[in-house]
Amino acid sequence: MEPCVKGTQWMILILLMPPFINGNMGCLEGCWCKSFGHFNCSDRNGIDVLQQLTIHTYTLLLNKANMSIINETTLAEKSLLMRFGLTNSHLHTIHPLAFRAAPQLKSVMLTDNDLSTLPVRVFSPLTMVEEIYLDGNQLEIIGPDMFEGLSGLLVLSLSRNKIRNLPSDMFDGLTNLFLLNLGRNNIKKLAPTMFHSLTKLKRLRIYHNELEVLEVGIFDRLVNLEALNLQHNQIKTIPPRVFWSLGNLRELTMSSNHLKGVPHKSFYNMPKLKKFTIYSNPLLSLPEELMGHMPYITQFYLYDTHLTTVPGNLFANMSGLQDLSFHLNDWLRYLPPDLFCCLPNLKKLSLRNNSLQDLHPNLFSMLTTLETLYLHNNKLKTLPESIFQKLTLLVTIDLKNNNLNTLPGDIFLSNTDLKALTLSGNPWDCSCTIRGFARWIRQNEHVVLDKDDAICHSPMYNLLRGLHSLHEDEFNDCDDNRDYTSVTPIKKSTTLETTTFSVEVYTTASSQPDKSTKASHVFHDMLVVEQGPAYVHHNFHNGWVYVWFLPFGSALVGSMMFCFVLLLAVGLVLILATIYGIYRLGTAMDQLKAGCAH
Template sequence: MNVINEQSLANKDLVLRFSLTYSHLHTIHPRAFHVARQLKSLEELEVGIFDKLVNLMELRIEHNQISSLPSQVFWSLRNLKTLTLSNNQLLVIPDRTFYFMPKLRKLTLYNNPLLSLPDELMGYMPELTEFYLFGTNLTTAPGNVFANMSGLQMLNFHLNDHLKELPQALFCCLPNLTKLSLKSNNLSRLHPELFSKLPTLNTLVLNDNKLENLPENIFQNLGGVQLFLDGNQLEILAPDMFEGLVSLQALDLSSNKLTSPASDLFDGLTSLDFLNLGRNSIKKLPPTIFHSLTKLRQLIIYYNELEELEVGIFDKLVNLMELRIEHNQISSLPPQVFWSLRNLKTLTLSNNQFLVVPDRTFYFMPKLKKLTLYNNPLLSLPDELMGYVPELTEFYLFGTNLTTVPGNVFANMSGLQMLNFHLNDHLKELPQDLFCCLPNLTKLSLKSNNLSRLHPELFSKLPTLNTLVLNNNKLENLPENIFQNLTGVLSIDLKNNQLQTLPGDTFSSNTALKNLSLNGNPWNCDCDIRGIARWIKHNEQVVLDSEDVMCHSPVYQLLRTKISKSLYICIYIYIYIYISGGMRLKCFI
């Protein structure tokens, strides 16, 4: 359909819904809808032809190419509740376009290349609760543009790349506003009184602007519970910046340029639940900076330049559940620094500069579930590192300079399910009982260490293990029956070691095995290989890389014989012994 005229809907008295979304209309007669008085939901139209649609409740005109609106085009729609004009080509909107619409509840104007808004845009619309005005080319807005929206609860005025400033009284008359989003505009400054008359605001989103500083008391009248200031250019915050925000629950200050936050910056934020200081340039945190935050459950201070943690810095965070400190420059930890965190579930200390960790660092943390220490230049671990952590399920200890570890280092982790103890270039040996007390371990990664041998009993007490990763080590041989107790193991990775042969019954107990990797080893395909070659031939569905498991010796088999084929080409060495009567015996060695 390309044209709608007066007769198109003449015999359709019961039409309640009419959609023209993504249509190819080029002509609509001015009287086309005058006969459709029962029409209550309309999606998209171009010209103002709604004079008789007095019962219309929803009008959707989004995703067209409308570049202008006739004056007074919507004035007859006094029962309209939803009007969507988003994703068009509107550059300007006539004065008083949205007058005489007292029942309007939702209005969208987003993703239009609007250059300006008129001083008199909106009539009295006390029931409007949602207004979406984003993705435009606006540089500012009239100070009274929201003045007649006393019932507004959610205002999305964001993603306007050219919006550099906001009038002082812009939000003067929104007593019921609960969420205000100004994110991803181009704001470099805010008036001190901008938010002073928003008593019910609980979410203020200001992230990803160009804010370099904030007026001292700009937030003092907010009763809000969420404040997002991340992704700006803030370097300094006044000590009383958040004073009086006793109801604030979430504060995001990440991705700014903060270097030295004041010790009393967060004083009084007794309801704060979430605090993000990540991705700044913070070099030092005062020892009492978090002492008012007794209800804090999530603290993020990763990707900063911290070189140390002060003694007692976390002492008051008795309800903390997640602490993320990775990607700093911390070289040492104060003793007992985490002892107050008895509700902590996640602790990330990776990508720092730890050489050692003090005795009993991780004591009194019974609820800990995840711990990361990877990518630290650790030289050793103490004999008493971990307290009783029965709920710990994930431990990441890789990318260190460890050469070995205490035999009891994992002893208190009875609930551990995944242990990534790999990429430790200097790790040459593992104690016999290292994995003695991990009855729930399902995945163990020891890849890319420097292991040349394994104790025969190393894996003997891992009844639930299903994945064992040993690739890229220096293993020259394996003890007989080393995998004997791994009856439920599904995957073993031994590729890229120095293995030359294996006993034929190495994997005979691993009846559940589904994936075995053996390639990248210098297999010696002499007669001693027959046992494992026979096993591979009978279990090629398990050795998924069997085509790449190649002989490296003897010379006549170098890189050209699949190991499973060596079963048939075993070469025997023999000698002849001559006896009397010209007879000779052929003796195999």
């Protein structure tokens, strides 16, 4: 009893130490001392440090200590030592009796070493231990009785090893375990009863393994679990109701698996869930009834899937949602009009990098608290005039890299808090239809972050101009009654395959134009016909414009080149024949003259 009394007296003395005995006072060289008896040493030889420590040490953390073995005397005469850490030190061997010298230890941290095996029941003497960290080693096999008798254990980390299989009863008896980390191993299968004794477990991490299935009933006893991390496995299917017992779950991550579908009502009975991820799965469809009542959820990540659409009620039970990432779905083309009906607290919505072509006018009408909306990298061709009408708190909208030609001039009229709008990467048509929107841009240039890159793609005379550079007087010809233009073919020549058009412009909207209102300004400087025949010539006469076009195409060009070469060849032959004829004629004349002379 006397040593125990002395140990208690020393502990009382440490706790009653005056505050000036702290910091680095009495600390070893190369160590940092949080307080008297707390040593944190790096790049120091571990054996030397241990030899210099006194019995009063209660925390010893050694990093890069170049200490490959813990033998049976390493921790001897350290009766007050409560926390022992040896990390990044190439530790590869632990003596079977190493911890008998310090049974009072509450924390053992052996992270990032070279341990490939552990002696049988090496931790058994640590009947008071609460934390064991073995992460970042080379462990492949762990015996079934390795943690037997450690009923007080709260934290067990086995992550970043090479474990393939675990005995089904390995965690039996760890009834007080709070956190179990099995992440980043090579585990392919877990027994259905593996976690049944861990009734107080709150965090279970099995991410980055090779799990292909979740066994039926594997989580049934984890009634206090708050976080379950299953991301980066190879899970192809999940059993129906496998999560139904997790009524206290607050975080569920199932991203980066091989799920193509999930059973009906898979995520029911989790009313306390706050974060849910299921992205990077090849999901093809989702059932109508999938998500149960989740009023406290704030984050939901559903992206990088093969979905083409989703049920209209998918988010109906998520009234607390604030951040929704629903992007990178290459096949997603359609969103139900009531999809976002019940998200009164949503602040950020990402729909970027999908394949959306159009949006229902009321799609966002209930998102009255939305502040950030990402719609870039889709295939949107147009947007309804009222699409953003109810989003009065909207600060950021990203519309770049779509197929937008124009937008209504008052589409952002109600977005008075808008501060960041991006429009580049769209084929803007800078004709009369963009007049109102160009006016809005000129009045709100400070809002358009990429105004210099939001440029005209048509018509040709405005090509590459910035939308903000279009002045109001350039649209003087664009009044409420749009110009009526008639184009009538009046002559066609089959020899050159040219076509003459009569183009007449009227400033009236009636279906029967009155020629008395004929416009005098038919064209400005040129007539541009896109994706049509090449322009050759036009004449203006008595209010009519006569335009000649030469149809353009590779076949026609080839034919004309052939005819041109043929004509050159024929001409050359004719020239040679003429020269030869002249030569023959001259010879005949010479012979005739010679005959007459005789």
